[in-house]
Amino acid sequence: MNTISATAKPAIGRGFRLQWEPAQNAHVLLYPEGMIKLNGSAGEIMKRCDGVRTLTEITQDLERAFAVTTGLGDEVAAFIAMALQNKWLEVRS
Amino acid sequence: MTAPHPRPGPPLWLLCELTYRCPLHCVFCYNPVDFSRTGMELTTDEWLRVLREARAAGAVQLGLSGGEPLVRDDVETIVAAAHELGFYINLITSGVGLNEARIQALKRAGLDHIQLSFQDSTRQMNDFLSSTRTFELKSKVAALIKKYDYPMVLNVVLHRLNIDHVDEILAMAKSMQADYVELANTQYYGWAFKNREQLLPSRAQLTRAEQVTQRFRQDNAEHMRVFFVVPDYFERRPKACMNGLGSLFLTIAPDGCALPCQAARMLPGLEFPNVRDASIESIWYDSAAFNHFRGDAWMKEPCRSCPEKTKDFGGCRCQAYLLTGDAANTDPVCDLSPHHHLVTEAVARAERPHVTEKPLVFRDHR
Secondary structure (H helix, E strand, C coil): CCCCCCCCCEEEEECEEEEEEEEHHHCCCEEEEEEEEHHHHHHHHCCCECCCCCCCHHHHHHHHHHCCCCCCHHHHHHHHHHHHHCCCCECCC | CHHHHHHHHCCCEEECCCCCCCCCCCCCCCCCCCCCCCCCCCHHHHHHHHHHHHCCCCCCCCECCCCCCCCCHHHHHHHHHHHHHHHEEEECCCCCCHHCCCCCCCCHCCCEEEECCCCCCCCHHHHHCCCCCHHHHHHHHHHHHHHHHCCCEEEEEECCCCCHHHHHHHHHHHHHCCCCCCCCCCCCCCHHHCCHHCCCCHHHHHHHHHHHHHHHHHCCCCCCEEECCCCHHHHCCCHHHCEEEEEEEEEECCCCCCECCCCCHHCCCCCCCCCCCCCHHHHHCCCCCHHCCCCCCCCCCCCCCCCCHHHHHCHHHHHHHHCCCCCCCCCCCCCCCHHHHHHHHHHCCCCCCCCCCCCCCCCCCC
């Protein structure tokens, strides 16, 4: 799996859309003729991938939001790497 | 006591068949053969109400199809309203009527995705393969689709009369810079069922087409993804049609008739509700027609006692009805069905070198 740099700014992939669905009580990722229902932590990570924040900032923000002082880095990086591979996310240059 | 009809989740997938009108006459069309006898099309305002109610009930994926949806001049209005409501919007079109002004307006309105479907493969396919009119139309539309930053998705319906040209079809798709190509074998409903004897390919044709597709995939993996959908007549287990009727999919026909599948209108004994008379909420959760095939109380043997019933839901109700005369029977594609011979016999007939006894019936008004 490719690693992602700490300064990369992931954004939702082209053709995908992330939104909160009250009917499913979850974030969903929409794409042509399909949908992925995200679990809580995946939704929290994905909604911060706005193409502006870096991986480091996303991680810090999550640690702040969930009052965890440290240690989310690996988990967030692994999820984002997987999401990049699936084209849910992309890093625009 | 358990409820006979379990309460389903929301109708996540809404398909709006905006019109049955279409400039084409495809022999494999699944629209009802008596489509010209259906009632008045919903008005723009009625479609907007359908969208609001369906969205409130939890629908999130929206398909706009037909017929040819672009025959209507309010597609832009419908897309804008759907986008505002938070739908992910897929337009399924033959490309006829898609010019630059319209695609620009659709993009601005929030259209998310376009699927360009190929049309009648006997007349137009010849055109297409010889790079004449149809190819030019598709190329023009394909260029527009790419210009407006949509992935270029081409859907080609395969059958006996064109399946030997898969290599040319893929080469043409490549020259149109398609990103995704779906080679979908005909499903036998509506007009296609009428023409089944002429459209069902032989096993050798199918095998060869799959091999050609596989080779093409290997050589073009970076640029194009190709999906090949095998006709279910060649399978031994049925497809999990619509993921079970009334579980995810809601189709609204041009006249407002609400259906659990776009082909379900043919099923006898069910009174499908109309959005002119009832809300989406009550249609989805409370109507007899939508509850009928939920759960497994309706099933007959061998499905009822079969451990696979939770996986394929007994297959396709329309296929069961068309082939056996009873929609509650096991889909005869399943080799456990006592009617499976109806499928194997059709496949066996397709092995004959020529099937020419009947003329093709081109979709038309009647």
